[in-house]
Amino acid sequence: MNWLNQEPKHIINDNVYGRVKVPSPIDKIIDTAEFQRLRNLKQTGLVYRVYPNCEHSRFVHSLGTFSLAYTLVDKLRHNQPSLNITPADHTCVAVAALLHDVGHGPFSHLFDGEFAKRCGSSFKHEDMSIRIIRRIMSKDDIKESFKDILGQGKDYDDNVQFITELISSKPFEFKNIESFKSLSDQQKREAVEDEWISAVSGRGPEKSFLYDIVSNSDNGHDVDKMDYLLRDSKASGVAITFSDQSLSRLLDHVRVVIDPISGLKRIGYSEKCQKEVQSIGDSRQELHSKVYQHKAVRFIEALMVDGLIKAGPLLNYNGSNDKVYPLSKVTEDVEAYIKTSDFVEQEILNSSSRDPRMIEAQQTLQKIQRREIGCKVGSFEMSPKNATQSGGIENNEMGATEVSKKVEERMRQILEAIDEIEGLGGKLANVKFTVMHSVLGRGLDEKTHPIERQLFYRGKPKDSDGQPMEGFYVDEDYVVNNCPRMATKWEIFVMGDRSLKDERNADLVKYISKALRDAGEAEKFLTPRKRSPPQEESPDPNCSVPAKRRLFPAK
Template identity: 30%
Template structure:
């Protein structure tokens, strides 16, 4: 394995808008300087949010570099404070690479692409994390980087470890299901994507980066979370625990998530444009194709099956649809929808409602709406779009802080959980659900019939009376 004194002269420093000067390991730089990683320059983190928040144009490229930096900060802090953990240089490099490559598999407009593929090919059950591991394999092979990894002391088991940190598998109870590292190093799997508590460096970076570009203030301090993190055995498995005095800081972190979701990610107009863009992609699916390996040309929803083809798929797919010279009716309809987005002629928001209890499902309201369309109306079920908005702190209706293990200054190896009852300043509930109904038609009679339908459906289901919007005098200028 190459000694640090040999490779430190090849480090590179990046100036980051969130973290300032970031110095990266030369192997990370080798990964960055590949077409597969450079593709992330052309995929927006916040998808269609930039149609509503004009400065929200940051990309997966800088986010991944930020996560790599924070992953290194946390793992090095643990190594320095607790040498008994036996964190090796290979461990540190693997954690950095997992942070760097964790989003390689995102498609155009990030999470929106997952929604599109799930609608177009529900049988795939496609998730971007799985695609990230496949793209990582392809990146290594296409750029002959396996030998470069070996120069820095990384073996096949380390590559497995990196992929396991990117896409975690579910274990069976107490059985250890990972191959990259033994149970004694379980805490390393909590740094990039923490499935136990939700406190991880991926969230720290995107909370801070998104809030900066959205112009929305968040108040949590990740520096203190790093400073007061400690690995302690919990139920015979080492976990990253937090000092008890940082409880409010942890609440602030989860509250930041809710604020960003409520204000930006689930913004009414963002959701409208999301649905319009997904409709356009569904219409264009079979008519826009990408060349993959062995000369196969893949339709949009299948491009993720071939990493060679997927490398060419970015946010530029919108312009590819608009500039395509095909004249199939579906393709022309896709172009019409995209043109409407750019002209701000959006689907109309009929109204929204909150269920009286959490047993009301998306399927319940969809079926109720279809049953309550007036008999003499030209409105059809295809004119209606139902969106379900869930605002929570990251653990559905649970208090996420109750998932975290804390320790006290006087007992640094003893953990406990802090219950909601210990503070009166936390919310009574940790989740709310909202159903929004949109109308694809801009005709006033259909819009009004959609409102009648929504009110009747809410009455049938015993839901609260919906808030209904006014019909705009022109196309929806929102």
């Protein structure tokens, strides 16, 4: 089998890396209708409504991810020849990186998130990506273009299977990993091989490091995340700790090492790159807090979902065998699905339908255009642990949603009681607001910082004996001294009508903000604040300094 043509077929200017070189036959995939569709999907969904420069598409992000994956594998095969990276290995990783997001729907994560949930669907874009990848790779011209690299017949099918596994499988989630420590080396190898075979079939354990590169569910340090952190930070203008220099340093010091626990070959970095690796998870949380889950963005997303739900039954797309699918059902058919894009917003706004549902949807989306969105009137941050320990709430998006509902119910009870006690005539009881949430994580659970699962190596890399070095994980002291106690946090916030920002409603805002905090404490999501009793202090008639500002009490 041959290597990819080293002479680039296309050189694409890129605002993150300067240039992206596209070798043949990768260009054949880029020129398919399925991949070109990504031009019509914004990378950050509706974020551009708050950060106007975030107009970049999934198309450019996919090209950037491809470039990083291609470069990383190229460095490994030159620096560590004993890894026996084949042309097929290199190509499969590059294709997986290029196509990893090809299954996204309108407004990206909104479509397989809140919209899917409202439709009663468990759809995930990763599943659609696999279906579309198989569709692309089954085209006769694609098969012909890649046959010298990926082979034909069963060899080709096995490589396509490997491509899909690179973006969807979780081969490092071993069931009995704790028991590995008590096993002999031979027993460990057998146990790992058994679990590996049950998880993936594209490549054996000897090529396990390839599964770390594109979509790494074990620690999240993959080329997909590295690209979108840099690209979205530049577009939004929000500075993060992960930088161009961080990426360059990681690529210069990446090696394959042996995992001391499983014995598998994994991607590792020099121990002097620990801060750069740590910055990946930290930057993810920072962008989620300031950009992806900005309060205005979250409110706009809620309006968009309402509009899509109302108009969805009236938006139809032709699928396979001349069957027509409404928006909520397009996930059932690839042909219908690839006809959807962010243009669905204009389809609704420009529709001539006089159906009441379409008119309501248009009115909802017009609120976004006129920026008739709510304003934040209060918030608090909490540890997911506080929710999971009180009432069996799950530590995930569904759990955070349940917390929001409980807090809103308790808030309304508190406000109704205050309204009656203060004699406000229903002002508080009838005030319009909604409690929303943001899940701000570093990519794993609330306790685990991603760096805890990253392998490192000491000293200068060497591969002279044909075997990678043994890697190591950071110790507990590093985590305690350098990582926050909570790797994930939930932010619960109240969005009310913009009229609440009027000075005349200042008292209402104070009541709502206090009710939010009291509701959080009442539901045991927050630790009650310790309120010190007021200290009695007799004023000193001979001292002109107010009592609160005195450094020492008067004698």
